[in-house]
Amino acid sequence: MTRLFNDPADFADEMVDGFVAANRARVRRVHGGVARSTTSPEGTVALVVGGGSGHYPAFGGLVGHGLAAGAAMGNLFASPSAQQVTAVAKASEHGGGVLLSYGNYAGDVLNFDAAARALEAQGIDVRTVRVTDDVASAPADRAHQRRGIAGDLCVFKVAGAAAERGDDLDAVTAIATRANDRTRSFGVAFSGCSLPGADEPLFTVPEGRMAIGMGIHGERGIAEADVPTADGLADLLVDELLTERPDGTTTDATPRVVPILNGLGSVKYEELFVVFGAVQRKLTDAGIVVVEPEVGELVTSFDMAGVSLTLFWLDDELEQLWAAPADAPAYRKGGAVPQQPVPVEVLEAGVVVPVTPGTEESQAAAVRIASAITAIRATIDDHADELGRIDAVAGDGDHGIGMQRGSTAADRAAQDAAARGAGAGSVLAIAGDAWSDKAGGTSGAIWGAALEALGRVLGDDERPSVATVQSAVHAAAEAVLAFGAVPGDKTMVDALVPFDQVFSARVDAGDELVDAWSAASAAAQTAADATADLLPRMGRARTHGEDAVGTPDAGAISFALITAAVRSTIAVPA
Secondary structure, eight states: OOOOOSSGGGHHHHHHHHHHHHOTTTEEEETTEEEESBOOOTTOOEEEEEEEESSTTTTGGGBSBTSBSEEEEEEETSOOOHHHHHHHHHHHOOSSOEEEEEEOOHHHHHHHHHHHHHHHHTTOOEEEEEEOOBTTSSOGGGGGGOOOOTTHHHHHHHHHHHHHTTOOHHHHHHHHHHHHHTEEEEEEEEEOOOOTTOSSOSOOOOTTEEEESOOTTSOOOSEEEEOOOHHHHHHHHHHHHHTSOOTTSTTOSSOEEEEEEEEOBSSOHHHHHHHHHHHHHHHHHTTOEEOSOEEEOSSOOTTBEEEEEEEEEOOHHHHHHHHSOEEETTEEESSOOOOOBOOGGGSOOOOOOOOOBOOHHHHHHHHHHHHHHHHHHHHHHHHHHHHHHHHHTTSOSOHHHHHHHHHHHHHHHHHHHHHTTBOHHHHHHHHHHHHHHHHOHHHHHHHHHHHHHHHHHHOSSSOOOHHHHHHHHHHHHHHHHTTSOOTTSSSTHHHHHHHHHHHHHHHHTTOOHHHHHHHHHHHHHHHHHHGGGOOOOSSGGGGGHHHHTTSOOHHHHHHHHHHHHHHHHHTSOO
Protein backbone atom coordinates (compact mmCIF):
# COMPACT_ATOMS: atom_id res chain seq x y z
CA MET A 1 0.00 0.00 0.00
CA THR A 2 0.98 3.66 -0.38
CA ARG A 3 2.12 4.96 3.01
CA LEU A 4 3.57 8.44 2.51
CA PHE A 5 1.11 11.17 1.57
CA ASN A 6 -0.68 14.21 2.93
CA ASP A 7 -4.13 14.89 1.47
CA PRO A 8 -4.66 12.15 -1.15
CA ALA A 9 -6.38 14.69 -3.42
CA ASP A 10 -3.16 16.75 -3.48
CA PHE A 11 -0.81 13.81 -4.02
CA ALA A 12 -0.25 14.24 -7.76
CA ASP A 13 0.44 17.98 -7.52
CA GLU A 14 2.78 17.56 -4.57
CA MET A 15 4.57 14.73 -6.35
CA VAL A 16 5.22 16.91 -9.39
CA ASP A 17 6.46 19.79 -7.21
CA GLY A 18 8.90 17.49 -5.43
CA PHE A 19 10.04 15.87 -8.67
CA VAL A 20 10.85 19.29 -10.17
CA ALA A 21 12.61 20.40 -7.00
CA ALA A 22 14.87 17.34 -7.28
CA ASN A 23 15.59 17.76 -11.00
CA ARG A 24 15.76 21.49 -11.77
CA ALA A 25 18.78 21.03 -14.04
CA ARG A 26 16.61 19.07 -16.47
CA VAL A 27 12.95 19.99 -15.95
CA ARG A 28 10.79 22.96 -14.98
CA ARG A 29 7.22 23.15 -13.74
CA VAL A 30 4.66 24.37 -16.25
CA HIS A 31 0.90 24.30 -16.11
CA GLY A 32 -0.17 20.70 -16.58
CA GLY A 33 3.19 19.00 -16.10
CA VAL A 34 6.84 19.63 -16.87
CA ALA A 35 9.00 20.85 -19.75
CA ARG A 36 12.74 20.84 -20.29
CA SER A 37 14.66 23.45 -18.31
CA THR A 38 17.28 23.44 -21.07
CA THR A 39 17.16 25.06 -24.49
CA SER A 40 16.63 23.43 -27.89
CA PRO A 41 17.52 24.86 -31.30
CA GLU A 42 14.80 26.85 -33.03
CA GLY A 43 12.87 24.65 -35.43
CA THR A 44 13.31 21.45 -33.38
CA VAL A 45 10.31 19.14 -33.23
CA ALA A 46 8.90 18.95 -29.70
CA LEU A 47 7.96 15.45 -28.55
CA VAL A 48 5.26 15.88 -25.88
CA VAL A 49 4.29 12.74 -23.99
CA GLY A 50 1.97 12.18 -21.11
CA GLY A 51 -0.68 10.30 -19.20
CA GLY A 52 -1.84 9.80 -15.66
CA SER A 53 0.48 9.97 -12.68
CA GLY A 54 1.46 6.83 -10.82
CA HIS A 55 3.69 5.38 -13.56
CA TYR A 56 7.09 6.95 -12.77
CA PRO A 57 9.46 7.26 -14.50
CA ALA A 58 6.75 7.71 -17.08
CA PHE A 59 6.08 10.41 -17.87
CA GLY A 60 7.99 13.30 -16.30
CA GLY A 61 11.11 11.24 -15.75
CA LEU A 62 11.49 10.87 -19.53
CA VAL A 63 11.77 14.60 -20.26
CA GLY A 64 15.22 15.69 -21.33
CA HIS A 65 17.78 15.76 -24.13
CA GLY A 66 17.25 12.92 -26.59
CA LEU A 67 13.81 12.13 -25.21
CA ALA A 68 10.68 14.22 -24.61
CA ALA A 69 10.50 18.00 -24.65
CA GLY A 70 7.61 17.98 -22.20
CA ALA A 71 5.22 15.71 -20.32
CA ALA A 72 1.58 16.37 -19.47
CA MET A 73 0.92 14.72 -16.12
CA GLY A 74 -2.65 13.98 -15.07
CA ASN A 75 -4.08 12.92 -11.75
CA LEU A 76 -3.34 9.42 -10.47
CA PHE A 77 -4.25 6.97 -13.23
CA ALA A 78 -6.27 9.69 -15.02
CA SER A 79 -5.33 11.31 -18.31
CA PRO A 80 -4.19 14.93 -18.29
CA SER A 81 -6.85 17.41 -19.38
CA ALA A 82 -6.83 19.03 -22.80
CA GLN A 83 -5.83 22.29 -21.11
CA GLN A 84 -2.84 20.60 -19.48
CA VAL A 85 -1.65 19.01 -22.72
CA THR A 86 -2.07 22.29 -24.60
CA ALA A 87 -0.15 24.25 -21.97
CA VAL A 88 2.73 21.75 -21.84
CA ALA A 89 2.97 21.67 -25.63
CA LYS A 90 3.07 25.46 -25.89
CA ALA A 91 5.78 25.60 -23.23
CA SER A 92 7.81 22.92 -25.03
CA GLU A 93 7.58 23.76 -28.74
CA HIS A 94 10.33 25.57 -30.66
CA GLY A 95 8.76 26.26 -34.02
CA GLY A 96 9.23 22.78 -35.50
CA GLY A 97 5.79 21.48 -34.59
CA VAL A 98 4.64 19.08 -31.88
CA LEU A 99 4.42 15.30 -31.86
CA LEU A 100 1.97 14.08 -29.20
CA SER A 101 2.62 10.50 -28.10
CA TYR A 102 0.88 8.58 -25.33
CA GLY A 103 -0.67 5.24 -24.39
CA ASN A 104 -3.90 4.33 -26.15
CA TYR A 105 -6.53 4.90 -23.45
CA ALA A 106 -9.95 6.50 -23.97
CA GLY A 107 -9.37 9.50 -21.70
CA ASP A 108 -5.93 10.19 -23.14
CA VAL A 109 -7.21 9.97 -26.72
CA LEU A 110 -10.07 12.32 -25.93
CA ASN A 111 -7.95 14.96 -24.20
CA PHE A 112 -4.84 14.78 -26.39
CA ASP A 113 -7.02 15.02 -29.51
CA ALA A 114 -8.78 18.07 -28.09
CA ALA A 115 -5.39 19.62 -27.32
CA ALA A 116 -4.21 18.91 -30.87
CA ARG A 117 -7.20 20.81 -32.25
CA ALA A 118 -6.53 23.72 -29.91
CA LEU A 119 -2.85 23.86 -30.87
CA GLU A 120 -3.61 23.70 -34.58
CA ALA A 121 -6.12 26.54 -34.17
CA GLN A 122 -3.21 28.58 -32.78
CA GLY A 123 -1.04 27.83 -35.82
CA ILE A 124 1.08 25.03 -34.32
CA ASP A 125 1.59 21.97 -36.52
CA VAL A 126 0.68 18.78 -34.63
CA ARG A 127 0.96 15.04 -35.23
CA THR A 128 -0.08 12.13 -32.99
CA VAL A 129 1.26 8.62 -32.40
CA ARG A 130 -0.58 6.42 -29.91
CA VAL A 131 1.33 3.55 -28.34
CA THR A 132 -0.44 0.18 -28.72
CA ASP A 133 2.00 -2.48 -27.57
CA ASP A 134 -0.02 -4.55 -25.05
CA VAL A 135 -0.84 -7.81 -26.84
CA ALA A 136 -3.16 -8.95 -24.03
CA SER A 137 -5.59 -6.07 -24.49
CA ALA A 138 -6.84 -6.89 -28.02
CA PRO A 139 -6.12 -9.46 -30.75
CA ALA A 140 -3.76 -8.73 -33.64
CA ASP A 141 -6.59 -7.89 -36.03
CA ARG A 142 -7.63 -5.13 -33.66
CA ALA A 143 -4.15 -3.93 -32.75
CA HIS A 144 -5.27 -0.30 -33.00
CA GLN A 145 -7.41 -0.92 -29.89
CA ARG A 146 -4.53 -2.16 -27.77
CA ARG A 147 -3.31 -0.33 -24.68
CA GLY A 148 0.07 1.30 -24.37
CA ILE A 149 2.27 -0.02 -21.55
CA ALA A 150 6.07 -0.31 -21.27
CA GLY A 151 6.42 0.02 -25.05
CA ASP A 152 6.00 3.74 -24.44
CA LEU A 153 9.73 3.92 -23.79
CA CYS A 154 10.65 2.46 -27.19
CA VAL A 155 8.49 4.92 -29.10
CA PHE A 156 9.50 7.93 -27.01
CA LYS A 157 13.22 7.12 -27.15
CA VAL A 158 13.56 6.84 -30.92
CA ALA A 159 11.18 9.74 -31.62
CA GLY A 160 13.12 11.95 -29.22
CA ALA A 161 16.41 10.96 -30.80
CA ALA A 162 15.06 11.71 -34.28
CA ALA A 163 13.88 15.13 -33.14
CA GLU A 164 17.26 15.78 -31.53
CA ARG A 165 19.16 15.06 -34.75
CA GLY A 166 17.00 17.61 -36.59
CA ASP A 167 14.39 15.52 -38.42
CA ASP A 168 11.24 17.40 -39.42
CA LEU A 169 7.81 16.68 -37.94
CA ASP A 170 6.68 14.22 -40.62
CA ALA A 171 9.94 12.27 -40.37
CA VAL A 172 9.80 12.09 -36.57
CA THR A 173 6.18 10.96 -36.77
CA ALA A 174 7.05 8.24 -39.29
CA ILE A 175 9.83 6.93 -37.04
CA ALA A 176 7.55 6.89 -33.97
CA THR A 177 4.89 5.07 -35.96
CA ARG A 178 7.39 2.47 -37.17
CA ALA A 179 8.66 1.95 -33.64
CA ASN A 180 5.14 1.41 -32.35
CA ASP A 181 4.43 -1.08 -35.13
CA ARG A 182 7.54 -3.05 -34.11
CA THR A 183 6.88 -3.12 -30.35
CA ARG A 184 5.03 -5.84 -28.41
CA SER A 185 4.56 -6.19 -24.63
CA PHE A 186 3.01 -8.72 -22.26
CA GLY A 187 2.87 -8.79 -18.48
CA VAL A 188 1.73 -10.42 -15.26
CA ALA A 189 0.86 -9.23 -11.75
CA PHE A 190 1.23 -10.91 -8.38
CA SER A 191 -0.71 -8.30 -6.39
CA GLY A 192 -2.73 -5.17 -7.04
CA CYS A 193 -1.78 -1.55 -6.50
CA SER A 194 -3.30 0.92 -4.02
CA LEU A 195 -3.94 4.63 -4.49
CA PRO A 196 -2.89 7.03 -1.72
CA GLY A 197 -5.47 6.96 1.07
CA ALA A 198 -7.17 3.80 -0.18
CA ASP A 199 -7.78 1.07 2.38
CA GLU A 200 -7.84 -1.71 -0.21
CA PRO A 201 -5.92 -2.44 -3.43
CA LEU A 202 -7.67 -1.93 -6.75
CA PHE A 203 -7.67 -5.70 -7.16
CA THR A 204 -6.26 -8.73 -5.42
CA VAL A 205 -4.65 -11.92 -6.64
CA PRO A 206 -4.98 -15.11 -4.57
CA GLU A 207 -1.84 -16.15 -2.72
CA GLY A 208 0.41 -18.19 -4.95
CA ARG A 209 -1.34 -17.09 -8.14
CA MET A 210 -0.63 -14.43 -10.75
CA ALA A 211 -2.88 -12.34 -13.00
CA ILE A 212 -1.89 -12.61 -16.65
CA GLY A 213 -2.24 -9.67 -19.04
CA MET A 214 -2.81 -6.84 -16.56
CA GLY A 215 -2.71 -3.15 -17.51
CA ILE A 216 -0.76 -0.32 -15.89
CA HIS A 217 -3.84 1.25 -14.27
CA GLY A 218 -4.70 -1.68 -12.06
CA GLU A 219 -6.87 -3.33 -14.70
CA ARG A 220 -7.24 -6.98 -13.89
CA GLY A 221 -5.57 -9.64 -15.95
CA ILE A 222 -7.35 -11.77 -18.51
CA ALA A 223 -6.45 -15.07 -16.80
CA GLU A 224 -4.85 -16.51 -13.67
CA ALA A 225 -2.17 -19.14 -13.16
CA ASP A 226 0.11 -20.41 -10.41
CA VAL A 227 3.21 -18.32 -9.85
CA PRO A 228 5.99 -20.08 -11.78
CA THR A 229 9.72 -20.13 -11.25
CA ALA A 230 11.78 -17.29 -12.72
CA ASP A 231 12.62 -19.51 -15.70
CA GLY A 232 8.97 -20.45 -16.05
CA LEU A 233 7.94 -16.79 -16.14
CA ALA A 234 10.57 -16.07 -18.79
CA ASP A 235 9.18 -18.96 -20.85
CA LEU A 236 5.64 -17.55 -20.59
CA LEU A 237 6.61 -14.00 -21.52
CA VAL A 238 8.95 -14.83 -24.39
CA ASP A 239 6.75 -17.54 -25.88
CA GLU A 240 3.72 -15.24 -25.87
CA LEU A 241 5.57 -12.43 -27.62
CA LEU A 242 7.28 -14.64 -30.20
CA THR A 243 3.89 -15.90 -31.41
CA GLU A 244 3.24 -12.47 -32.90
CA ARG A 245 6.27 -11.02 -34.62
CA PRO A 246 5.75 -7.69 -36.40
CA ASP A 247 5.48 -7.57 -40.17
CA GLY A 248 8.87 -7.39 -41.85
CA THR A 249 10.78 -9.15 -39.07
CA THR A 250 10.06 -12.81 -39.82
CA THR A 251 12.39 -12.86 -42.84
CA ASP A 252 15.33 -11.11 -41.16
CA ALA A 253 18.46 -13.26 -41.38
CA THR A 254 19.61 -12.01 -37.97
CA PRO A 255 16.61 -10.47 -36.21
CA ARG A 256 17.51 -7.92 -33.55
CA VAL A 257 15.41 -6.94 -30.54
CA VAL A 258 15.66 -4.66 -27.57
CA PRO A 259 14.17 -6.62 -24.65
CA ILE A 260 12.80 -4.48 -21.82
CA LEU A 261 12.04 -6.34 -18.60
CA ASN A 262 9.94 -3.86 -16.66
CA GLY A 263 9.10 -3.94 -12.97
CA LEU A 264 5.63 -2.63 -12.19
CA GLY A 265 6.49 -1.22 -8.77
CA SER A 266 7.21 -3.82 -6.09
CA VAL A 267 9.30 -6.52 -7.76
CA LYS A 268 12.92 -6.17 -6.73
CA TYR A 269 15.68 -5.53 -9.25
CA GLU A 270 17.45 -8.70 -8.12
CA GLU A 271 14.37 -10.74 -9.08
CA LEU A 272 14.19 -8.99 -12.44
CA PHE A 273 17.82 -9.84 -13.18
CA VAL A 274 17.18 -13.52 -12.47
CA VAL A 275 14.23 -13.50 -14.88
CA PHE A 276 16.16 -11.55 -17.49
CA GLY A 277 18.96 -14.11 -17.56
CA ALA A 278 16.41 -16.66 -18.72
CA VAL A 279 14.82 -14.20 -21.16
CA GLN A 280 18.18 -13.57 -22.82
CA ARG A 281 18.91 -17.29 -23.10
CA LYS A 282 15.55 -18.01 -24.71
CA LEU A 283 15.92 -15.19 -27.23
CA THR A 284 19.44 -16.26 -28.12
CA ASP A 285 18.33 -19.87 -28.52
CA ALA A 286 15.64 -18.63 -30.92
CA GLY A 287 18.32 -17.04 -33.12
CA ILE A 288 17.54 -13.49 -32.06
CA VAL A 289 20.27 -10.93 -31.38
CA VAL A 290 19.75 -8.98 -28.15
CA VAL A 291 20.65 -5.27 -28.46
CA GLU A 292 21.10 -2.86 -25.53
CA PRO A 293 18.45 -4.33 -23.21
CA GLU A 294 16.83 -2.51 -20.29
CA VAL A 295 15.94 -4.06 -16.94
CA GLY A 296 14.28 -2.04 -14.21
CA GLU A 297 11.30 0.14 -13.38
CA LEU A 298 10.48 2.06 -16.55
CA VAL A 299 6.67 2.26 -16.73
CA THR A 300 5.18 1.34 -13.36
CA SER A 301 1.76 0.97 -11.74
CA PHE A 302 2.30 2.54 -8.33
CA ASP A 303 3.05 -0.31 -5.91
CA MET A 304 1.86 -3.21 -8.06
CA ALA A 305 3.92 -6.36 -7.81
CA GLY A 306 4.26 -7.32 -11.45
CA VAL A 307 6.52 -7.73 -14.45
CA SER A 308 6.17 -7.04 -18.15
CA LEU A 309 8.40 -7.95 -21.06
CA THR A 310 8.64 -5.74 -24.15
CA LEU A 311 10.32 -6.77 -27.39
CA PHE A 312 11.28 -3.88 -29.67
CA TRP A 313 12.19 -5.27 -33.10
CA LEU A 314 14.90 -3.16 -34.70
CA ASP A 315 15.99 -2.13 -38.17
CA ASP A 316 19.23 -0.27 -38.86
CA GLU A 317 17.82 3.21 -38.30
CA LEU A 318 15.84 2.28 -35.19
CA GLU A 319 18.94 0.66 -33.69
CA GLN A 320 20.92 3.84 -34.29
CA LEU A 321 18.23 5.98 -32.67
CA TRP A 322 17.86 3.62 -29.71
CA ALA A 323 21.61 3.91 -29.05
CA ALA A 324 21.65 7.73 -29.35
CA PRO A 325 22.47 9.78 -26.23
CA ALA A 326 19.69 10.70 -23.82
CA ASP A 327 19.75 12.66 -20.58
CA ALA A 328 16.51 12.75 -18.60
CA PRO A 329 15.93 12.54 -14.84
CA ALA A 330 15.13 8.82 -14.96
CA TYR A 331 16.78 7.64 -18.18
CA ARG A 332 20.30 8.28 -19.43
CA LYS A 333 22.23 6.74 -22.28
CA GLY A 334 25.60 7.54 -23.79
CA GLY A 335 27.93 10.36 -22.82
CA ALA A 336 26.83 13.62 -21.24
CA VAL A 337 25.68 16.32 -23.67
CA PRO A 338 26.26 19.94 -22.55
CA GLN A 339 22.97 21.80 -22.14
CA GLN A 340 22.12 25.47 -21.68
CA PRO A 341 19.40 26.43 -19.17
CA VAL A 342 16.36 28.32 -20.41
CA PRO A 343 16.19 32.02 -19.50
CA VAL A 344 14.54 32.79 -16.18
CA GLU A 345 11.81 34.84 -17.87
CA VAL A 346 10.32 31.79 -19.58
CA LEU A 347 9.25 30.32 -16.25
CA GLU A 348 5.47 30.22 -15.92
CA ALA A 349 3.65 33.19 -14.40
CA GLY A 350 0.27 32.95 -12.71
CA VAL A 351 -2.77 33.50 -14.87
CA VAL A 352 -6.05 35.09 -13.76
CA VAL A 353 -9.04 34.08 -15.85
CA PRO A 354 -10.84 37.28 -16.97
CA VAL A 355 -14.61 37.55 -16.54
CA THR A 356 -17.17 39.64 -18.38
CA PRO A 357 -19.66 41.06 -15.86
CA GLY A 358 -23.22 39.81 -16.29
CA THR A 359 -26.42 41.76 -15.82
CA GLU A 360 -27.75 42.17 -12.29
CA GLU A 361 -30.30 39.39 -12.89
CA SER A 362 -27.68 37.04 -14.28
CA GLN A 363 -25.26 37.81 -11.46
CA ALA A 364 -27.96 36.84 -8.96
CA ALA A 365 -28.44 33.56 -10.80
CA ALA A 366 -24.66 33.08 -10.84
CA VAL A 367 -24.56 33.20 -7.05
CA ARG A 368 -27.22 30.47 -6.89
CA ILE A 369 -25.27 28.39 -9.42
CA ALA A 370 -22.07 28.80 -7.42
CA SER A 371 -23.96 27.55 -4.35
CA ALA A 372 -25.13 24.54 -6.34
CA ILE A 373 -21.55 23.75 -7.32
CA THR A 374 -20.54 23.97 -3.65
CA ALA A 375 -23.27 21.44 -2.88
CA ILE A 376 -21.94 19.20 -5.66
CA ARG A 377 -18.48 19.36 -4.16
CA ALA A 378 -19.78 18.44 -0.71
CA THR A 379 -21.74 15.48 -2.09
CA ILE A 380 -18.74 14.18 -4.03
CA ASP A 381 -16.53 14.57 -0.94
CA ASP A 382 -19.01 12.49 1.05
CA HIS A 383 -19.15 9.72 -1.55
CA ALA A 384 -15.65 9.74 -3.06
CA ASP A 385 -14.49 6.54 -1.37
CA GLU A 386 -17.61 4.63 -2.39
CA LEU A 387 -17.36 5.90 -5.97
CA GLY A 388 -13.77 4.69 -6.08
CA ARG A 389 -14.77 1.31 -4.70
CA ILE A 390 -17.47 0.91 -7.35
CA ASP A 391 -15.09 1.97 -10.11
CA ALA A 392 -12.44 -0.50 -8.94
CA VAL A 393 -14.70 -3.50 -9.53
CA ALA A 394 -13.87 -3.54 -13.24
CA GLY A 395 -12.11 -0.22 -13.83
CA ASP A 396 -9.13 1.52 -12.27
CA GLY A 397 -10.72 2.92 -9.10
CA ASP A 398 -9.92 6.57 -9.80
CA HIS A 399 -13.45 7.89 -10.37
CA GLY A 400 -13.96 9.12 -6.82
CA ILE A 401 -10.69 11.01 -6.51
CA GLY A 402 -11.01 12.38 -10.05
CA MET A 403 -14.52 13.69 -9.38
CA GLN A 404 -13.30 15.10 -6.09
CA ARG A 405 -10.48 17.03 -7.74
CA GLY A 406 -12.77 18.27 -10.49
CA SER A 407 -15.61 19.40 -8.27
CA THR A 408 -13.21 21.08 -5.82
CA ALA A 409 -11.57 23.04 -8.63
CA ALA A 410 -14.96 23.92 -10.13
CA ASP A 411 -16.22 25.16 -6.76
CA ARG A 412 -13.23 27.40 -6.21
CA ALA A 413 -13.42 28.78 -9.75
CA ALA A 414 -17.19 29.36 -9.54
CA GLN A 415 -16.96 31.18 -6.21
CA ASP A 416 -14.19 33.41 -7.54
CA ALA A 417 -15.99 34.18 -10.80
CA ALA A 418 -19.28 34.95 -9.05
CA ALA A 419 -17.51 37.22 -6.58
CA ARG A 420 -16.01 39.14 -9.52
CA GLY A 421 -19.44 39.75 -11.05
CA ALA A 422 -19.60 37.04 -13.70
CA GLY A 423 -23.00 36.09 -15.06
CA ALA A 424 -24.60 32.67 -14.83
CA GLY A 425 -23.22 31.43 -18.14
CA SER A 426 -19.68 32.57 -17.43
CA VAL A 427 -19.66 31.01 -13.97
CA LEU A 428 -20.64 27.66 -15.46
CA ALA A 429 -18.11 27.94 -18.29
CA ILE A 430 -15.27 28.88 -15.92
CA ALA A 431 -16.27 26.10 -13.50
CA GLY A 432 -16.38 23.60 -16.35
CA ASP A 433 -12.93 24.59 -17.55
CA ALA A 434 -11.55 24.20 -14.02
CA TRP A 435 -13.28 20.84 -13.59
CA SER A 436 -11.87 19.49 -16.83
CA ASP A 437 -8.41 20.85 -16.10
CA LYS A 438 -8.03 19.41 -12.61
CA ALA A 439 -9.99 16.18 -12.92
CA GLY A 440 -8.47 15.07 -16.22
CA GLY A 441 -9.51 11.72 -17.61
CA THR A 442 -12.70 11.01 -19.50
CA SER A 443 -14.99 12.15 -16.70
CA GLY A 444 -13.18 15.48 -16.46
CA ALA A 445 -13.61 16.15 -20.16
CA ILE A 446 -17.27 15.10 -20.04
CA TRP A 447 -18.18 17.27 -17.06
CA GLY A 448 -16.25 20.19 -18.52
CA ALA A 449 -18.22 19.90 -21.75
CA ALA A 450 -21.53 19.55 -19.90
CA LEU A 451 -20.99 22.66 -17.78
CA GLU A 452 -19.79 24.64 -20.80
CA ALA A 453 -22.97 23.69 -22.70
CA LEU A 454 -25.16 24.66 -19.75
CA GLY A 455 -23.43 28.03 -19.53
CA ARG A 456 -23.58 28.67 -23.25
CA VAL A 457 -27.38 28.37 -23.24
CA LEU A 458 -27.98 30.27 -19.99
CA GLY A 459 -25.78 33.21 -21.01
CA ASP A 460 -24.99 36.29 -18.93
CA ASP A 461 -27.89 38.60 -19.77
CA GLU A 462 -31.02 37.29 -18.07
CA ARG A 463 -32.37 35.42 -15.09
CA PRO A 464 -32.77 31.91 -16.53
CA SER A 465 -36.38 30.82 -17.02
CA VAL A 466 -37.54 27.23 -16.58
CA ALA A 467 -37.68 26.89 -20.38
CA THR A 468 -34.10 28.17 -20.67
CA VAL A 469 -32.93 25.66 -18.06
CA GLN A 470 -34.74 22.96 -20.05
CA SER A 471 -32.83 23.94 -23.19
CA ALA A 472 -29.56 24.12 -21.25
CA VAL A 473 -30.01 20.64 -19.77
CA HIS A 474 -30.69 19.23 -23.22
CA ALA A 475 -27.62 20.99 -24.62
CA ALA A 476 -25.52 19.47 -21.85
CA ALA A 477 -26.91 16.02 -22.62
CA GLU A 478 -26.08 16.46 -26.30
CA ALA A 479 -22.53 17.56 -25.41
CA VAL A 480 -22.03 14.39 -23.37
CA LEU A 481 -23.57 12.14 -26.03
CA ALA A 482 -21.11 13.61 -28.53
CA PHE A 483 -18.36 11.63 -26.76
CA GLY A 484 -19.85 8.47 -28.27
CA ALA A 485 -21.61 6.57 -25.46
CA VAL A 486 -25.25 5.55 -25.87
CA PRO A 487 -27.81 4.21 -23.40
CA GLY A 488 -26.96 0.63 -22.52
CA ASP A 489 -23.18 1.12 -22.59
CA LYS A 490 -23.07 1.27 -18.77
CA THR A 491 -21.85 4.85 -18.49
CA MET A 492 -23.06 8.17 -17.12
CA VAL A 493 -25.27 8.41 -20.22
CA ASP A 494 -27.57 5.73 -18.80
CA ALA A 495 -28.59 8.16 -16.04
CA LEU A 496 -28.23 11.39 -18.04
CA VAL A 497 -30.65 10.53 -20.85
CA PRO A 498 -33.56 9.62 -18.53
CA PHE A 499 -32.88 12.77 -16.54
CA ASP A 500 -33.05 14.91 -19.68
CA GLN A 501 -36.17 13.17 -20.95
CA VAL A 502 -38.12 13.35 -17.67
CA PHE A 503 -37.07 16.93 -16.97
CA SER A 504 -38.16 18.05 -20.43
CA ALA A 505 -41.48 16.22 -20.19
CA ARG A 506 -42.29 17.68 -16.79
CA VAL A 507 -41.40 21.20 -17.89
CA ASP A 508 -43.60 20.78 -20.96
CA ALA A 509 -46.39 19.63 -18.63
CA GLY A 510 -46.12 22.92 -16.71
CA ASP A 511 -44.18 21.86 -13.60
CA GLU A 512 -42.18 24.38 -11.61
CA LEU A 513 -38.40 24.05 -11.79
CA VAL A 514 -37.98 22.30 -8.43
CA ASP A 515 -40.73 19.76 -9.18
CA ALA A 516 -39.44 18.98 -12.66
CA TRP A 517 -35.88 18.66 -11.36
CA SER A 518 -36.98 16.41 -8.48
CA ALA A 519 -38.78 14.03 -10.83
CA ALA A 520 -35.83 13.96 -13.21
CA SER A 521 -33.36 13.36 -10.36
CA ALA A 522 -35.43 10.40 -9.13
CA ALA A 523 -35.44 8.97 -12.65
CA ALA A 524 -31.66 9.39 -12.86
CA GLN A 525 -31.16 7.54 -9.58
CA THR A 526 -33.39 4.66 -10.69
CA ALA A 527 -31.56 4.41 -14.01
CA ALA A 528 -28.16 4.61 -12.31
CA ASP A 529 -29.06 1.76 -9.96
CA ALA A 530 -30.24 -0.28 -12.95
CA THR A 531 -26.80 -0.11 -14.57
CA ALA A 532 -25.82 -2.90 -12.18
CA ASP A 533 -27.48 -5.30 -14.63
CA LEU A 534 -25.57 -4.00 -17.67
CA LEU A 535 -22.40 -5.26 -19.31
CA PRO A 536 -19.96 -2.38 -20.00
CA ARG A 537 -19.29 -1.69 -23.67
CA MET A 538 -16.96 1.31 -23.40
CA GLY A 539 -13.82 2.34 -21.52
CA ARG A 540 -11.37 0.24 -19.53
CA ALA A 541 -14.13 -1.80 -17.88
CA ARG A 542 -15.17 -3.40 -21.19
CA THR A 543 -12.22 -5.83 -21.09
CA HIS A 544 -13.52 -7.17 -17.75
CA GLY A 545 -17.23 -6.71 -18.39
CA GLU A 546 -18.32 -9.81 -16.50
CA ASP A 547 -16.76 -8.42 -13.31
CA ALA A 548 -18.95 -5.32 -13.53
CA VAL A 549 -22.28 -7.15 -13.68
CA GLY A 550 -23.98 -6.71 -10.33
CA THR A 551 -22.29 -3.37 -9.60
CA PRO A 552 -23.69 -0.06 -10.90
CA ASP A 553 -21.61 2.28 -13.04
CA ALA A 554 -19.69 4.83 -10.98
CA GLY A 555 -20.26 7.61 -13.52
CA ALA A 556 -24.02 7.05 -13.54
CA ILE A 557 -24.15 6.97 -9.74
CA SER A 558 -22.12 10.17 -9.39
CA PHE A 559 -24.40 11.90 -11.91
CA ALA A 560 -27.48 10.91 -9.90
CA LEU A 561 -25.85 12.13 -6.69
CA ILE A 562 -25.04 15.46 -8.33
CA THR A 563 -28.60 16.00 -9.55
CA ALA A 564 -29.85 15.36 -6.01
CA ALA A 565 -27.35 17.85 -4.60
CA VAL A 566 -28.44 20.52 -7.10
CA ARG A 567 -32.09 19.85 -6.25
CA SER A 568 -31.40 20.71 -2.61
CA THR A 569 -30.20 24.18 -3.65
CA ILE A 570 -33.09 24.75 -6.07
CA ALA A 571 -35.55 24.02 -3.27
CA VAL A 572 -34.09 26.85 -1.14
CA PRO A 573 -36.01 30.12 -1.71
CA ALA A 574 -34.05 32.81 -3.53
